[in-house]
Amino acid sequence: MHITITLQSDTPWEIPVNYNHFLQAAIYRHLSPEFAEFLHNQGYIVDRRRFALFSFSRLIGPHDYVSASKMLVFQNTAKLMLSSPIEQFIREITQVLLMEGIRIGSQFLRVTSIQTEIFKVEKSVIEVETLSPVVAYSTLLRSDGRRYTKYFHPGEKDFQRIISDNLVRKAKLIYGTDLTFAPVSIDSIGDFRKQIVLYKNTIIEAYNGKFILEGDSRLLQAAVDAGLGGKNSCGFGCIRPISR
CATH class of the missing domain: 3.30.70.1890 (Alpha-Beta Plaits)
Known part of the structure; x- marks a missing residue:
């Protein structure tokens, strides 16, 4: 909602x-x-x-x-x-x-x-626009053992993988942890725009734009309601469906 x-x-x-x-x-x-x-x-x-x-x-x-x-x-x-x-x-x-x-x-x-x-998702393909920029990131280890955060842009395969995995977890919380889902396909529509946000003392790389999401309608519903990508409760990944 x-x-x-x-x-x-x-x-x-x-x-x-x-x-x-x-x-x-x-x-x-x-x-x-x-x-x-x-x-x-x-x-x-x-x-x-x-x-x-x-x-x-x-x-x-x-x-x-x-x-x-x-x-x-x-x-x-x-x-x-x-x-x-x-x-x-x-x-x-x-x-x-x-x-x-x-x-x-x-x-x-x-x-x-x-x-x-209430945006009711009933199809396996929807187009959405960002109301706040989308974040996809991983925490990795340097050669010296120190951790660092790597952010991915919509043109990278890891962007799609991370967001899809994130949606599966959200859908399990909403619909049941015993369910299994196939990955969601995510493609940008036109150009996407990078936005650098300073959240408290952390620099976050995020992206605004329009996207096509394809997959199980429950995963797409989770994206619409709970947010797309990570750090949603920090003000990232709020989206809404658009129609053509």
């Missing part, structure tokens, strides 16, 4: 250009304490991997970039999209935001509307 939240301020408001962790903190802060602690500290576990099973978009709305301060200045209104297959997540975040509004960093914003959408 997807929700689109309309945020409103009486005056222009600003936020650092690398704001993912501000949005993430705001989301957790507007869930019940017990559920927020569960998602943040434990999450849903399969194959020794942990998932929060939600994603969120970039802030969408008229804004200016101030290079001197590396701030984005939004003009009164912005939209934020969230997606999750977990009913409790959607229910809690919707109820609290409508009653209390949202605080992002030091900025309080009114929530003037919340629109709910």
Whole structure:
């Protein structure tokens, strides 16, 4: 399920250009304490991997970039999209935001509307667009034994493999851990755009664009609802289907 939240301020408001962790903190802060602690500290576990099973978009709305301060200045209104297959997540975040509004960093914003959408995937091929950039990465070992993170772009085979494996794990959490799935095929539509995001003190390479996903409809549904690729709960891989 997807929700689109309309945020409103009486005056222009600003936020650092690398704001993912501000949005993430705001989301957790507007869930019940017990559920927020569960998602943040434990999450849903399969194959020794942990998932929060939600994603969120970039802030969408008229804004200016101030290079001197590396701030984005939004003009009164912005939209934020969230997606999750977990009913409790959607229910809690919707109820609290409508009653209390949202605080992002030091900025309080009114929530003037919340629109709910259910994208039901019934086909084995869908086209999607990114609302926040997609991440595919592996943690590898250097020759001296030190770990490092390697990011992959949509033109590499490992990009498809990593995202497909990730979707299989999410689908097992949603539909049952005893199920087996064939890999998903992922192809970009046109050009994809690299985006460098500083999340806290970590540099993350991610990609925006449009993609064709082909495979089991349950895997595609998991991509739409839980996010495509890794680091979804940090603000990556939020997507929505597009039609031609």
